[in-house]
């Protein structure tokens with residue numbers, strides 16, 4: 437499954453607002469006595485997670501951004517260089533200075549379906565993933581959880597879609613559309629049947645069962661006027677998914693979409709998960 441850099445740019449401000457502050461606070465506290473952290477970001481896209489977390493992590497950071505899309509990794513390099521106060525290249529790494537942080541970034545093209553933890557030793561101090569876990573299968577989550585627990589690597593997995601969507605004003609087809617969309621979320625995104633809305637629960641239960649301390653918090657998107665382009669793009673995507681499944685009459689879906697494109701608010705539920713070694 438591929439994602440465009442324009443879609444990721446559209447969602448980044450909403451993601452930044454949505455990330456659960458209580459989990460970010462715990463994460464900041466966990467690293468507060470350190471001056472260095474080595475972080476791996478899975479399914480990094482254009483580097484949104486790095487930009488979101490850099491100011492709560494230690495002053496010196498080394499990030500490995502892992503994605504299977506070389507175009508997104510190239511865009512990540514450009515976007516991070518433009519975002520930083522200063523940027524330079526050293527070998528295969530991008531060296532950034534941003535608001536008092538020194539950040540070394542490496543870009544790694546890898547297929548996570550083949551290996552959920554494709555890093556070389558030593559293990560990182562933290563593994564992060566935003567908007568990734570709902571794409572992966574339940575079995576992938578089990579393999580991932582086993583590997584991070586064995587290596588005692590903390591996990592921050594944010595913005596996992598939780599199956600809830602509320603549109604205002606309501607439309608008679610909302611419930612059917614959502615049910616159908618959630619079934620579509622379970623289709624294969626390259627990792628086997630996707631865990632979709634069950635992702636956060638699965639990750640939480642697998643990490644806790646093996647002794648990690650896990651906190652979860654909701655991180656919904658509340659999309660109103662200032663996020664209209666994101667809401668419209670999202671609702672068009674929902675309508676396309678419903679057409680693909682073909683269970684709801686096409687004219688009903690179109691009527692629903694037109695109402696959404698003129699609607700006031702789209703709320704999409706997410707859950708953030710933070711797992712720390714016990």
Ligand SMILES: C[S@@+](CC[C@H](N)C(=O)[O-])C[C@H]1O[C@@H](n2cnc3c(N)ncnc32)[C@H](O)[C@@H]1O
Nearest residue numbers: 444479480481484503504505547548549566567
């Ligand atoms: C929804 S996007 C999220 C991107 C980024 N984490 C963010 O929050 O903006 C999912 C990301 O996972 C990556 N991805 C999907 N399947 C992958 C795979 N099999 N191996 C590595 N990355 C993958 C996509 O290329 C995309 O960058």
